[in-house]
Amino acid sequence: MLRLGRLLFRSEDPGGRVRSPPFVSTPAVLQPLTLRDVTLRNRLIVAPMCQYSVTDGLVGDYHLVHLGRFALGGFGLVVVEATGVTADGRISHGDVGLWSDEHIPGLARIADFLHAEGAAAGIQLAHAGAKASSRRPWDGGGPVTAENARPGEAPWPTVSASDVPAGPGWPAPHALTVDELADVRDAFVAATRRALTAGFDVVELHAAHGYLLHQFLSPLSNRRSDEYGGSLEGRMRFPLEVVDAVRAVWPADRPLLVRVSAVDGSGEGITIEDTVAFARELKARDVDAVDVSGGGIGGSWEHPLGYGYQVPYAARIRAEAGIATMAVGLIVDARQAEAIVADGSADLVALAREAQDDPNFAVHAARELTEGSYELYPVQAGPRLAGRGKLLGSLGPWTGPDPVQVRKPA
Numbered sequence: 001m002l003r004l005g006r007l008l009f010r011s012e013d014p015g016g017r018v019r020s021p022p023f024v025s026t027p028a029v030l031q032p033l034t035l036r037d038v039t040l041r042n043r044l045i046v047a048p049m050c051q052y053s054v055t056d057g058l059v060g061d062y063h064l065v066h067l068g069r070f071a072l073g074g075f076g077l078v079v080v081e082a083t084g085v086t087a088d089g090r091i092s093h094g095d096v097g098l099w100s101d102e103h104i105p106g107l108a109r110i111a112d113f114l115h116a117e118g119a120a121a122g123i124q125l126a127h128a129g130a131k132a133s134s135r136r137p138w139d140g141g142g143p144v145t146a147e148n149a150r151p152g153e154a155p156w157p158t159v160s161a162s163d164v165p166a167g168p169g170w171p172a173p174h175a176l177t178v179d180e181l182a183d184v185r186d187a188f189v190a191a192t193r194r195a196l197t198a199g200f201d202v203v204e205l206h207a208a209h210g211y212l213l214h215q216f217l218s219p220l221s222n223r224r225s226d227e228y229g230g231s232l233e234g235r236m237r238f239p240l241e242v243v244d245a246v247r248a249v250w251p252a253d254r255p256l257l258v259r260v261s262a263v264d265g266s267g268e269g270i271t272i273e274d275t276v277a278f279a280r281e282l283k284a285r286d287v288d289a290v291d292v293s294g295g296g297i298g299g300s301w302e303h304p305l306g307y308g309y310q311v312p313y314a315a316r317i318r319a320e321a322g323i324a325t326m327a328v329g330l331i332v333d334a335r336q337a338e339a340i341v342a343d344g345s346a347d348l349v350a351l352a353r354e355a356q357d358d359p360n361f362a363v364h365a366a367r368e369l370t371e372g373s374y375e376l377y378p379v380q381a382g383p384r385l386a387g388r389g390k391l392l393g394s395l396g397p398w399t400g401p402d403p404v405q406v407r408k409p410a
């Protein structure tokens with residue numbers, strides 16, 4: 001458990017504007033945030049990113065290096081990708097899993113490394129529902145079929161809220177019975193307990209991007225006529241039962257996050273008003289922050305698209321539901337991240353593709369926003385880079401074309 005700083009902003013008061021205390025000049029996105037007993041060293045988060053690169057759900061060296069570099073790169077919280085709570089709930093055969101105790105040691109090794117390098121460790125728990133049994137993106141995506149399956153990677157039957165296929169060409173999933181819902185909920189609980197054993201600080205439940213919990217929330221995929229469908233209240237029922245059950249076993253000193261699709265891609269689906277209502281229910285159930293993403297059902301995106309395109313949703317949920325939010329989606333610049341936190345749109349800023357492109361984004365952001373501070377770098381690098389920075393500053397930029405560009409000693 002991380003206890004790196006004192007409590008600066010109480011999670012109970014997330015609707016208030018984030019302000020730097022007058023005596024602190026630290027930029028807002030670099031200030032620590034304490035959620036329950038976990039203090040993040042800054043508000044820059046690595047969003048969950050499926051790598052489709054393990055066998056039988058077991059992480060190894062690839063994930064240690066892939067995720068570990070973000071801790072070395074200064075991020076406050078690193079969230080492990082969508083992790084299957086059941087084998088059948090995986091998106092693909094290559095997904096990370098936490099459906100058995102065998103999965104714990106590999107993930108514990110990652111959590112330990114993240115902690116050793118000053119980052120908090122998060123894990124996203126997921127069930128893919130109708131989008132399970134998919135091919136890896138680089139194999140072409142879409143459903144696995146007998147014809148396109150890799151050797152030993154047969155397709156499996158999928159489940160969902162209703163028998164609505166994930167898209168054209170996808171098989172119809174089995175509509176879960178009420179008894180089967182209890183099994184899925186229990187699988188989320190069991191995976192949560194294992195995440196605790198593995199040493200994670202933060203659990204995030206995946207209720208976005210067209211996966212099972214989102215399939216319950218969205219009228220595009222939930223056609224049930226029982227108490228788990230119909231009205232928004234009915235569609236929220238199962239996701240909220242999962243939240244309740246997970247919160248009951250996830251310790252009171254650790255934060256629980258939920259990732260939502262604030263809007264479905266088309267106007268026929270979930271609206272931001274629906275998601276504000278859902279966020280209010282999450283807050284009432286002691287969820288600490290909503291990770292605000294979008295889309296994933298129906299294939300289309302009929303909303304504005306560009307830098308920070310989902311930030312307005314995070315801002316609205318934060319203001320109207322009074323819960324902390326994490327903004328994500330085409331956030332690519334340190335000053336952009338700073339503006340999001342400083343103007344009170346969100347408490348946390350998550351990056352996925354930009355972090356892959358620049359795993360050192362957070363240390364670079366700290367340098368840019370604090371006029372050259374190397375303090376966030378690991379000690380093995382920061383002081384040496386600071387020294388080199390001074391030298392480079394005195395030399396000015398390399399102008400070329402001669403690779404050797406030196407000065408005589410004074």
Ligand SMILES: Cc1cc2nc3c(=O)[nH]c(=O)nc-3n(C[C@H](O)[C@H](O)[C@H](O)COP(=O)(O)O)c2cc1C
Nearest residue numbers: 047048049050081082328329330331351352353354
């Ligand atoms: C390679 C890759 C894998 C992803 N896997 C997940 C995932 O496991 N869970 C999830 O909620 N979102 C996943 N996403 C979505 C990202 O977390 C993020 O919301 C999205 O990419 C937008 O942020 P960005 O513009 O910073 O990339 C993935 C995105 C990428 C690029």
